[in-house]
Amino acid sequence: MTAVTIAFFNQSGGVAKTTLTMNVGYHLAERGRKVLLVDLDPQSSLTTFMGFEPVELDKTMYHTLVQQEEITIFRDIFGMDLAPSNIILSKAEMELAGAIMRELRLKQALENIRNNYDFILIDCPPSLGILSIMSLVAATHVLIPIQTEFKALKGTQLLLNTILEVLNLANRKLKIAGIVPTMYDGRTSQGEQSLKAINEQLSKIGTVLPAIPRATDFANASQSRKPLSLYNPKHPAIELLQKIAKIVDTLS
Numbered sequence: 481m482t483a484v485t486i487a488f489f490n491q492s493g494g495v496a497k498t499t500l501t502m503n504v505g506y507h508l509a510e511r512g513r514k515v516l517l518v519d520l521d522p523q524s525s526l527t528t529f530m531g532f533e534p535v536e537l538d539k540t541m542y543h544t545l546v547q548q549e550e551i552t553i554f555r556d557i558f559g560m561d562l563a564p565s566n567i568i569l570s571k572a573e574m575e576l577a578g579a580i581m582r583e584l585r586l587k588q589a590l591e592n593i594r595n596n597y598d599f600i601l602i603d604c605p606p607s608l609g610i611l612s613i614m615s616l617v618a619a620t621h622v623l624i625p626i627q628t629e630f631k632a633l634k635g636t637q638l639l640l641n642t643i644l645e646v647l648n649l650a651n652r653k654l655k656i657a658g659i660v661p662t663m664y665d666g667r668t669s670q671g672e673q674s675l676k677a678i679n680e681q682l683s684k685i686g687t688v689l690p691a692i693p694r695a696t697d698f699a700n701a702s703q704s705r706k707p708l709s710l711y712n713p714k715h716p717a718i719e720l721l722q723k724i725a726k727i728v729d730t731l732s
């Protein structure tokens with residue numbers, strides 16, 4: 481096997497990249513897939529949501545990417561593996577400024593372990609810096625979470641330009657796994673119209689996957705450091721996450 485590697489990417493902050501990475505990963509694991517989550521955000525929300533204290537970690541993705549040490553992996557957390565990060569990763573941008581072919585570092589780091597997994601899911605930071613570029617270069621696919629609001633569509637041109645640039649310059653094989661409208665509020669006409677606009681404008685670029693509703697249990701689950709499915713097994717959004725995982729499971 482060689483892992484389908486998906487970058488969860490959007491340069492906008494707080495659109496549910498991390499929440500989706502963890503929950504889609506969980507439901508892929510539930511389907512019997514071997515899953516590695518890679519935290520590439522110095523804010524390290526994914527590492528936190530998965531139950532770790534980032535500041536207490538000695539070895540993280542910083543050491544892998546900057547010091548070129550072997551990747552550190554924590555095993556079998558809710559059925560998934562995790563390559564953690566912490567705030568020290570924020571130094572990578574500066575420390576790699578002069579490094580030749582630095583955008584290849586993540587791809588190279590994953591080379592040796594790619595055969596151990598069905599899926600590698602990369603949680604990108606909310607920026608267009610080197611960490612996001614590295615992720616798009618290492619990825620076979622990009623999945624774009626987008627907040628279901630009118631203002632979210634404004635940022636998509638910038639997002640798509642970055643993806644196109646990486647496609648042309650560094651990774652001609654990168655495919656768009658899909659667009660996930662997040663924090664959808666179907667009770668308001670604003671929410672409905674925004675979802676309609678996302679469907680109309682973005683389905684040209686990639687499959688628009690099931691919309692994830694706005695629900696406080698997502699925040700509660702991440703605060704309790706669990707996938708939604710383990711926090712509230714009866715939550716209606718679980719079915720949608722399972723649908724997304726099922727579609728992701730067909731990617732190759």
Ligand SMILES: Nc1ncnc2c1ncn2[C@@H]1O[C@H](COP(=O)(O)OP(=O)(O)OP(=O)(O)O)[C@@H](O)[C@H]1O
Binds near residue numbers: 498499699703
């Ligand atoms: N569907 C949802 N409904 C309500 N709250 C949500 C939903 N999904 C995520 N959240 C909450 O919104 C906040 C932002 O989510 P998350 O951290 O996943 O976004 P992000 O895109 O990774 O953010 P960042 O850009 O800072 O990395 C978190 O507190 C999370 O618990």
Ligand SMILES: [Mg+2]
Binds near residue numbers: 497499521525603
């Ligand atoms: Mg995040």
